[in-house]
Amino acid sequence: MAITDINQRKKLIAKDNVYLPHLVVIEKIIEETPSIRTLHFNFKDEKLRKGFTFESGQFAELSIFGIGEATFCISSSPTRNDHLECTINRVGVVTNAMHRLSIGAEIGFRGPYGGSSFPLELMRGKNLVFIGGGIGLAPLRSLIWNVLDNRDRYENIDIIYGARSPADLCFRYDLDSWNQDKTINMITTVDKGDKNWTGREGFVPAVLEQIAPSAKKAIAVVCGPPIMIRLTFPVLEKLGFAPEQMITTLEKRMKCGIGKCGRCNIGNLYVCRDGPVFTYAQIRNFISDEY
Amino acid sequence: MEQELRKEARKLLEEGKVDYIVGFAGGSLKFTATPLITKEKEEVASLVVNPFIVNNLAKFLTEVPGRIGIVAKGCDSRSVVSLIQDNQVIRENVVIIGVPCSGLIDIAKVEKLVNRDRDEIDDITLQGEKVAVIIGGRKTELPTKEVLFEHCLGCESPTPQEYDILVGKPTNAIGDKELSRRRIKQLEDMVPEQRWAFWKEQLGRCIRCYACRQVCPACFCERCFVEESQPQWISSVSQWQDNLMFQVIRNIHVAGRCTDCGECERVCPQNIPLRSLSKKMSEFVDEMFHYQAGLNKDAPALMTAYEQVEAEDLIM
Amino acid sequence: MATKKISKKEIAKLLGIWNQQLSVFVPSKEENVAKMVRWDGIDVSFLDWYRNTVIPCKANFLPSMERMFSFKKNEDGYHTEIPQDKQKQLIFGIRPCDARGIATMDKVFTETYEDFYYVSKRKNTLLIGLSCTNPYDSCFCTSLGLEPTEAADVDLMFTDIGDEFLIEEITDKGEELLVATSLVKQATKADDAKAKMLKATVSAMVRKKVDIKEIAKKLQACFSDKDYWEKVAAKCISCGVCTFLCPTCFCFDICDELVKKQGARYRGWDSCSFRLYTKMPMENPREEKWRRVRQRVCHKYEFYPMNFDVTACTGCGRCIRLCPVNWDISQILSSLPTSAISRSEK
Numbered sequence: 001m002a003i004t005d006i007n008q009r010k011k012l013i014a015k016d017n018v019y020l021p022h023l024v025v026i027e028k029i030i031e032e033t034p035s036i037r038t039l040h041f042n043f044k045d046e047k048l049r050k051g052f053t054f055e056s057g058q059f060a061e062l063s064i065f066g067i068g069e070a071t072f073c074i075s076s077s078p079t080r081n082d083h084l085e086c087t088i089n090r091v092g093v094v095t096n097a098m099h100r101l102s103i104g105a106e107i108g109f110r111g112p113y114g115g116s117s118f119p120l121e122l123m124r125g126k127n128l129v130f131i132g133g134g135i136g137l138a139p140l141r142s143l144i145w146n147v148l149d150n151r152d153r154y155e156n157i158d159i160i161y162g163a164r165s166p167a168d169l170c171f172r173y174d175l176d177s178w179n180q181d182k183t184i185n186m187i188t189t190v191d192k193g194d195k196n197w198t199g200r201e202g203f204v205p206a207v208l209e210q211i212a213p214s215a216k217k218a219i220a221v222v223c224g225p226p227i228m229i230r231l232t233f234p235v236l237e238k239l240g241f242a243p244e245q246m247i248t249t250l251e252k253r254m255k256c257g258i259g260k261c262g263r264c265n266i267g268n269l270y271v272c273r274d275g276p277v278f279t280y281a282q283i284r285n286f287i288s289d290e291y
Numbered sequence: 292m293e294q295e296l297r298k299e300a301r302k303l304l305e306e307g308k309v310d311y312i313v314g315f316a317g318g319s320l321k322f323t324a325t326p327l328i329t330k331e332k333e334e335v336a337s338l339v340v341n342p343f344i345v346n347n348l349a350k351f352l353t354e355v356p357g358r359i360g361i362v363a364k365g366c367d368s369r370s371v372v373s374l375i376q377d378n379q380v381i382r383e384n385v386v387i388i389g390v391p392c393s394g395l396i397d398i399a400k401v402e403k404l405v406n407r408d409r410d411e412i413d414d415i416t417l418q419g420e421k422v423a424v425i426i427g428g429r430k431t432e433l434p435t436k437e438v439l440f441e442h443c444l445g446c447e448s449p450t451p452q453e454y455d456i457l458v459g460k461p462t463n464a465i466g467d468k469e470l471s472r473r474r475i476k477q478l479e480d481m482v483p484e485q486r487w488a489f490w491k492e493q494l495g496r497c498i499r500c501y502a503c504r505q506v507c508p509a510c511f512c513e514r515c516f517v518e519e520s521q522p523q524w525i526s527s528v529s530q531w532q533d534n535l536m537f538q539v540i541r542n543i544h545v546a547g548r549c550t551d552c553g554e555c556e557r558v559c560p561q562n563i564p565l566r567s568l569s570k571k572m573s574e575f576v577d578e579m580f581h582y583q584a585g586l587n588k589d590a591p592a593l594m595t596a597y598e599q600v601e602a603e604d605l606i607m
Numbered sequence: 608m609a610t611k612k613i614s615k616k617e618i619a620k621l622l623g624i625w626n627q628q629l630s631v632f633v634p635s636k637e638e639n640v641a642k643m644v645r646w647d648g649i650d651v652s653f654l655d656w657y658r659n660t661v662i663p664c665k666a667n668f669l670p671s672m673e674r675m676f677s678f679k680k681n682e683d684g685y686h687t688e689i690p691q692d693k694q695k696q697l698i699f700g701i702r703p704c705d706a707r708g709i710a711t712m713d714k715v716f717t718e719t720y721e722d723f724y725y726v727s728k729r730k731n732t733l734l735i736g737l738s739c740t741n742p743y744d745s746c747f748c749t750s751l752g753l754e755p756t757e758a759a760d761v762d763l764m765f766t767d768i769g770d771e772f773l774i775e776e777i778t779d780k781g782e783e784l785l786v787a788t789s790l791v792k793q794a795t796k797a798d799d800a801k802a803k804m805l806k807a808t809v810s811a812m813v814r815k816k817v818d819i820k821e822i823a824k825k826l827q828a829c830f831s832d833k834d835y836w837e838k839v840a841a842k843c844i845s846c847g848v849c850t851f852l853c854p855t856c857f858c859f860d861i862c863d864e865l866v867k868k869q870g871a872r873y874r875g876w877d878s879c880s881f882r883l884y885t886k887m888p889m890e891n892p893r894e895e896k897w898r899r900v901r902q903r904v905c906h907k908y909e910f911y912p913m914n915f916d917v918t919a920c921t922g923c924g925r926c927i928r929l930c931p932v933n934w935d936i937s938q939i940l941s942s943l944p945t946s947a948i949s950r951s952e953k
Contacts (some may be wrong), residue, residue: 002829016723017676017677017723018720018722019861019872020723021687022685023684025684042793063863065680065864065865065872066865066870067863067865068862069863094521106684112826147639156702225889226889236924251887255861256859257717258857259715259719259856261858261860261861262879262906263858263884265875267905267909267910268909268910268913273719287827287910288830288905289831290893317611318933319935319938324933325932326932330844346932350844376645399639406656410743410744411741439687487743496638498662498671499671500848500851500878500932502844505845505846505931506844507847511899512669526863527875527877528860528862528873528874528875530672554931557931558848560662560852560929561640562638562640563638587615
C-alpha cells in the first residue's frame with residue numbers, strides 16, 4: 001500500500017548512480033492504436049535480465065539518449081519476466097521519438113520506481129473489479145496478469161474496460177484472452193462505436209453502474225484518465241464500496257522518479273516516491289487538492 | 292502629489308469606474324516600493340509616489356482581470372500604449388493615472404558610491420541637482436545624475452503622454468543623454484570579437500531565472516519560445532550559448548515594444564547589463580523604422596502590422 | 608572542545624595551506640554580485656565587505672547546470688560516462704543560514720536513493736563557517752531556530768573578535784584542518800568571553816521576527832482559501848529568483864543534448880514558480896499563479912517539515928532582498944488567517 005513512512009521504502013536495484021540508466025534493447029513492437037504502441041524490451045546486462053524484478057503498479061523512467069526521459073508504467077506482469085513491456089502514448093517530444101524506434105534500438109531504463117504498488121495481499125481471497133479506460137489499462141494489465149497467474153488466490157474477477165472508440169481499444173490480444181477465460185467476467189465498451197462495432201456502447205462509469213458488481217468482500221482497482229476516475233468513484237460508492245476498497249494510480253509530471261526533483265508532489269506526498277498507487281481513503285485525506 | 296493620487300484612486304473605486312487599482316505602495320525594505328493591486332478603497336491610502344517607484348506596472352494589465360486604474364510613469368504609460376497597440380489591453384478598460392517623473396534613484400548606484408548597503412543608509416532625499424544621503428547621522432551629497440537610473444537619464448517622456456488623469460504637474464527629466472548611453476557607447480567602441488567576449492562572459496553568469504522576461508510588459512506570450520519543445524529552440528538549463536541566444540531572441544521579440552523602463556536590468560540578480568542590449572535594440576528600431584514604442588495608441592504595432600508601401604532601404 | 612584563534616593577518620596564509628590540498632572557495636564580487644569563487648591565492652579583502660553571497664552555497668552541491676553523464680553511440684551500442692569530479696573543496700566563509708540550508712537539503716538528497724552527484728560533492732567538501740557581524744534588515748534566521756553565529760552544520764566556525772578570529776572545531780574533519788599549522792593558537796578565556804558577548808550582540812541585530820509556531824497548522828487550515836491566496840499572489844510575477852537564490856530550494860529539471868551521435872544528460876535548476884513546471888499533456892494542476900505561490904509557501908513551511916522534520920527556510924532573506932516586486936514571505940507568514948477554514952468540497 002502507499003508507503004508514507006519514508007523509512008519503509010525499498011531500495012530496489014540500487015546502482016552506484018541512480019540517474020544513470022541501464023541499457024535495454026527493444027525486442028518487439030506492438031502498435032496498439034494509431035497513437036499508442038507497446039515496446040517489449042530486455043536488459044543488455046545478463047545479470048539484470050535474470051535478476052530484475054518489480055511489482056505491478058510500479059513505473060520506470062525510459063530515455064532516448066539525446067532526446068530525453070519520460071515516465072511509463074511497466075505494463076507487463078512480474079510473473080512473466082522473460083522481458084519487460086511499457087506502453088507509450090504519443091504526446092510529446094520523447095514519446096514521439098519512442099514511436100520512431102525500431103526493433104534493436106537501445107534505450108535507457110531507470111527503475112522500478114514507485115513506493116507503493118498494487119496491494120496483492122489485500123486483494124487475496126477477494127472479489128476483484130478491474131475498471132480501465134483507454135491507455136489506463138496499461139498498469140492494470142500488469143496487475144491482471146499477475147492475478148491470473150495466481151488465479152486460485154482470488155475469487156470472482158470482473159474486468160470493465162472502455163475506450164473512446166473501437167480504434168482506441170488497447171491490448172486487444174489481452175481482451176480476447178480474458179473474453180475466453182471462463183473465470184472472468186469481461187466487459188468491453190466504447191464511448192461511441194463505428195459501423196463495424198457490435199459490442200457495448202457507453203461510458204465506463206455508466207457501464208459499471210449497469211453491471212453493478214457486488215461490493216461484498218470486493219476490491220475495485222480503477223485506472224484511466226483523471227476524469228474517468230473522478231466519475232467512477234461516486235458510482236463505486238453508490239454500489240457500496242468503502243473508500244478503502246477503491247484503489248487507483250495517480251499521475252503527475254515526473255522527472256527524477258525518486259522524490260528529489262520536487263515536481264510530482266501532492267501536498268507532502270510525492271506520486272513517484274509515495275505512490276503511484278493510492279486508495280480512495282488515502283486520497284480523500286490528502287492535505288492538497290491537486291490531483 | 293501622493294494625496295492627489297490617493298484621492299483620485301479612491302474616487303475611481305468608489306464610483307465603480309474601475310475594478311482594481313494598480314499602483315505603488317511602500318516596500319518592506321528601505322528605499323523600496325512594491326506593486327499594490329487592490330479592490331479595496333481603504334487600501335489606496337497606501338499609494339506612494341517617491342524616487343523609488345521602479346516597477347513597470349503595465350505588466351499587470353495582462354493578468355489582472357476587469358477594468359483597471361493604473362498608476363503610470365512616463366515609461367510605464369508607453370508600455371500601456373504598446374500593449375493597446377498589440378491588442379493585449381483595451382483602452383476603455385484602463386484608466387491611466389499619469390504620474391510625472393523626472394527620474395528615479397538607482398539604489399545600487401548609491402550603494403556603490405557610499406560603499407554601504409541600503410539597510411545601512413538612514414535616508415536618501417532627492418533635492419534637485421543633488422541627492423542627500425544620510426548614514427549614521429552624517430550627510431553626503433551626490434550629484435543626482437550619478438545616482439539616477441541610466442534609462443532615466445535618457446528619458447524622453449518624463450510626463451506621460453497618454454493618460455486619463457494627470458496627478459501633479461508636468462515635469463522635465465533630469466536628463467543626460469551621454470551619461471545614459473555611456474555603457475552602450477563602450478560596447479559600440481569595441482571590435483566585434485571584444486563585444487562577443489564581453490557578452491559571453493556576462494551571459495555565462497546568467498542563471499535563467501527569467502526575472503527579466505517576467506518583469507517585462509512586452510513579454511506577454513502565453514508560451515514563451517523557451518518553453519517550446521517541438522521544436523526546442525534553446526536548452527532549458529543554463530549554458531552561456533543558450534543564455535546568449537535567449538537574450539538575443541527575446542530582444543528581437545520585444546523590438547518595437549520595449550520602452551526602456553530599465554526593469555530587466557534592475558531585477559537581474561547577476562547584474563547582467565541587459566539594458567545595454569534592449570536599449571540598443573530600440574535604437575536600431577528607431578534608425579530602421581523611425582519608430583519608438585508606445586507613443587501613439589492608434590498606430591499599428593511595428594512588427595505585426597503590414598503596410599502595402601514599406602520602407603525598402605533595408606533591402607539591399 | 609577548547610577553542611582556538613588566529614590573527615586576521617594570517618588568514619591568507621591559512622587559506623594558502625589549505626589551498627595546496629583542496630580547492631578553496633571564498634566570497635568574491637563579480638559585477639558587484641557576491642558569490643563564492645575559487646580563491647585566487649592572494650586576495651582576502653572580502654573580510655572587509657562580505658555580508659552574504661547572492662547565490663547561496665547550495666550552488667557548490669547542486670549547480671545551476673550540471674552534466675550528469677555523457678553518451679556516445681558506438682557500433683556495439685551506447686556508452687555512458689560520468690564526469691569524474693573527485694575534487695576536494697573547502698568553502699570558507701559560509702554563513703550559518705547557508706550552512707543550515709545545505710543540512711536541510713541533505714535530507715532529501717540522501718533519503719532512500721542517494722543522489723550521486725550531490726552526495727559525492729558533499730562528501731568531498733569542507734565547510735568553514737563565518738559568524739555574521741552585520742545581518743541584513745531582511746534576515747530572520749533567529750525566527751527559525753538559528754543563530755547568526757552558531758553553526759552545528761559546519762566543520763569549523765570562525766567568529767570575528769577584533770584583530771583575531773575565534774575558531775571552534777565542530778567536526779573531526781575540521782579539527783584535522785588545523786593540525787598542520789602553527790598559525791593557530793589556543794584561545795584564552797577572555798577570547799571566549801569576548802566572542803560570547805559579540806555573538807549576543809549580533810543575535811540582537813536580527814530584528815525581523817516571524818512567528819512560525821504552528822505555521823504548518825495555519826497553512827493547512829487556509830489551504831483551500833482561493834480568495835486569500837489570490838490576494839497573496841497578486842503581485843508575484845512568477846519568475847524564479849526566490850527559488851534559485853534560496854539555500855533550501857532544490858527543484859531541478861533533467862534534459863538531454865545531442866550533437867550527431869554524442870551528447871550528454873544535464874540537470875539544472877527549475878522552479879515551482881514557473882507556470883509550466885507541473886504541466887502534463889492534458890492538464891496543468893498549477894496553471895493559476897495563486898496555486899504556485901501557495902505551493903511554494905506550503906512546501907517550505909508545511910510539506911517539507913512533514914517529511915523531514917525541518918523547515919525548508921533558513922531566514923537568509925535573499926528572497927525578500929532580491930524579489931523584483933518585493934514580495935515578502937515574512938509578511939505573508941505573519942499574516943496568515945488564524946481562524947480555521949474548512950476545506951471546500953471539490
